[in-house]
Amino acid sequence: MDVKKPIANPLIVLREEFDDWAILFDPDTGNAFGLNPTGVFIWKLLDGRHNPDDIVNRLREEADNVPEDAGEHARRFIASLEQQGLVGYEIEQGPGAGTGVRG
Amino acid sequence: MTSGPRCHDAAREEPRAAGSSAPALRSLYFYLTQGCNLRCRHCWLAPQFQTAAKQYAALPPDLFRRILGEAKPLGLSGVKLTGGEPLLHPDIGALLEILQDEQLRFSMETNGVLCTPELARDLVRSGMHHVSVSLDGADAQTHEWVRGVEGCFEAALRGVRNLVAAGIRPQIIMSLMRRNAGQVEPLVRLAESLGASSVKFNLVQPTARGEKLRDSGEGLDVGEMIGLGRRIENDLARTAKIRLFYSHPVAFRPLGRIFGENGDCGVCGIRGVLGVLADGSYALCGIGEHVPELVFGQAGRDGLAEVWGGNPVLRQIREGMPRRLEGVCGECLMKGVCFGSCIAQNYYRSRSLWAPFWFCEEAEKAGLFPGSRKAATDARQERNRPMTDCQCAG
Numbered sequence: 001m002d003v004k005k006p007i008a009n010p011l012i013v014l015r016e017e018f019d020d021w022a023i024l025f026d027p028d029t030g031n032a033f034g035l036n037p038t039g040v041f042i043w044k045l046l047d048g049r050h051n052p053d054d055i056v057n058r059l060r061e062e063a064d065n066v067p068e069d070a071g072e073h074a075r076r077f078i079a080s081l082e083q084q085g086l087v088g089y090e091i092e093q094g095p096g097a098g099t100g101v102r103g
Numbered sequence: 104m105t106s107g108p109r110c111h112d113a114a115r116e117e118p119r120a121a122g123s124s125a126p127a128l129r130s131l132y133f134y135l136t137q138g139c140n141l142r143c144r145h146c147w148l149a150p151q152f153q154t155a156a157k158q159y160a161a162l163p164p165d166l167f168r169r170i171l172g173e174a175k176p177l178g179l180s181g182v183k184l185t186g187g188e189p190l191l192h193p194d195i196g197a198l199l200e201i202l203q204d205e206q207l208r209f210s211m212e213t214n215g216v217l218c219t220p221e222l223a224r225d226l227v228r229s230g231m232h233h234v235s236v237s238l239d240g241a242d243a244q245t246h247e248w249v250r251g252v253e254g255c256f257e258a259a260l261r262g263v264r265n266l267v268a269a270g271i272r273p274q275i276i277m278s279l280m281r282r283n284a285g286q287v288e289p290l291v292r293l294a295e296s297l298g299a300s301s302v303k304f305n306l307v308q309p310t311a312r313g314e315k316l317r318d319s320g321e322g323l324d325v326g327e328m329i330g331l332g333r334r335i336e337n338d339l340a341r342t343a344k345i346r347l348f349y350s351h352p353v354a355f356r357p358l359g360r361i362f363g364e365n366g367d368c369g370v371c372g373i374r375g376v377l378g379v380l381a382d383g384s385y386a387l388c389g390i391g392e393h394v395p396e397l398v399f400g401q402a403g404r405d406g407l408a409e410v411w412g413g414n415p416v417l418r419q420i421r422e423g424m425p426r427r428l429e430g431v432c433g434e435c436l437m438k439g440v441c442f443g444s445c446i447a448q449n450y451y452r453s454r455s456l457w458a459p460f461w462f463c464e465e466a467e468k469a470g471l472f473p474g475s476r477k478a479a480t481d482a483r484q485e486r487n488r489p490m491t492d493c494q495c496a497g
């Protein structure tokens with residue numbers, strides 16, 4: 001089974017602000033996006049070592065009142081980042097298989 | 104966790120006007136009267152002072168109906184009535200009937216002075232969903248110093264009460280200047296006691312009389328405005344029973360207040376809005392009263408579809424905004440939602456559509472523009488930091 005491990009596009013800058021929100025922006029295009037605190041938490045785990053389930057588990061460890069459907073929210077969020085070219089992902093195809101990176 | 108993860112993109116898909124490459128014309132702002140019953144010191148429109156003896160032009164109801172008829176196929180979903188003073192229009196009843204016939208919801212900006220109980224009920228019955236009333240002081244002396252007409256404070260309070268009794272809670276708008284800056288909190292308490300829904304604090308724009316007010320030293324400087332904004336948004340908002348909005352540009356607003364739940368997203372609506380002046384001119388907005396090149400045509404004579412789809416200035420704005428913004432606006436990470444705050448104001452000052460907004464330019468010069476909102480030159484170094492630098496503890 002493929003396990004997607006998303007990786008944040010290294011060209012994108014994360015600027016955190018005092019209220020725990022952050023701006024993501026691409027210095028080359030000037031395109032900017034606002035991230036809420038949960039989005040920031042997830043962004044920081046998009047390091048190619050965590051799949052969405054790992055990320056939601058980390059979120060449950062760190063935050064209170066994480067809703068039942070958080071996994072679905074997290075997947076949709078990552079998909080929207082991917083759509084905007086902010087995230088790619090690594091595919092592990094089981095032990096011994098090669099690793100591919102898509103984005 | 105209070106809300107799911109969200110990534111808010113500034114550049115959203117826009118609906119298109121039917122059969123056209125132009126965006127939908129969502130809203131028309133009607134500057135209904137050339138005259139006004141007040142003579143405010145900070146007014147950016149500077150209409151003629153109207154009395155019983157001296158009357159000025161107002162948009163004829165037939166033309167109003169015709170414009171709405173032409174605008175609906177282009178995507179019109181709402182209308183704003185403003186002035187001069189919309190309630191000074193001699194046929195305001197006829198305009199309200201037309202809006203009701205056309206089933207168009209509308210908002211209104213008024214000084215409140217002429218808002219009788221009957222008129223308030225008619226406005227609500229005709230589909231008014233939002234109304235703002237200006238109060239520039241918590242007492243008659245201050246308000247009337249700003250507004251230039253004796254007795255207008257009590258009249259405005261009566262207007263607000265009439266609106267509340269008719270079932271709509273107005274927003275109070277206060278324009279900030281040296282003379283009234285100390286009355287922010289009393290004004291909030293007054294608004295609460297009147298039954299208002301919110302208070303919005305506006306910065307005086309350096310246009311027309313607003314420019315004179317600033318030149319005379321009665322305006323606040325940018326540092327004072329930023330400080331006042333922080334006090335209002337961070338301190339006063341916590342104790343107020345109603346919502347408070349401070350109209351500084353998006354770069355000065357916390358992200359949570361822009362994109363969060365109930366946030367004021369700050370997206371400039373200019374791409375879907377057109378102004379109609381009291382003489383039937385189509386213009387970028389009321390600025391057309393002062394800047395002839397921002398008047399795009401004449402209702403009745405020019406088809407609205409041609410004006411909206413074909414006017415070269417409107418096309419230039421659609422093609423160049425926000426990419427061509429200059430100065431601090433060009434560097435600003437919020438330009439995709441803010442569009443330089445107010446093109447009309449920027450053009451008025453510089454005769455360029457792409458000039459930066461005065462407030463942010465002054466803040467930048469004073470070293471007060473927030474660094475996190477600028478695409479700084481060291482961004483390339485920032486992005487080359489290893490990802491582990493960004494990892495959360497735990």
Ligand code: SF4
Nearest residue numbers: 139141143146187214
């Ligand atoms: S600010 Fe409004 S009420 Fe005052 S003069 Fe201008 S249009 Fe009239």
Ligand code: SF4
Nearest residue numbers: 354432435441460463
């Ligand atoms: S710098 Fe320009 S684009 Fe940015 S917030 Fe200020 S006015 Fe808006």
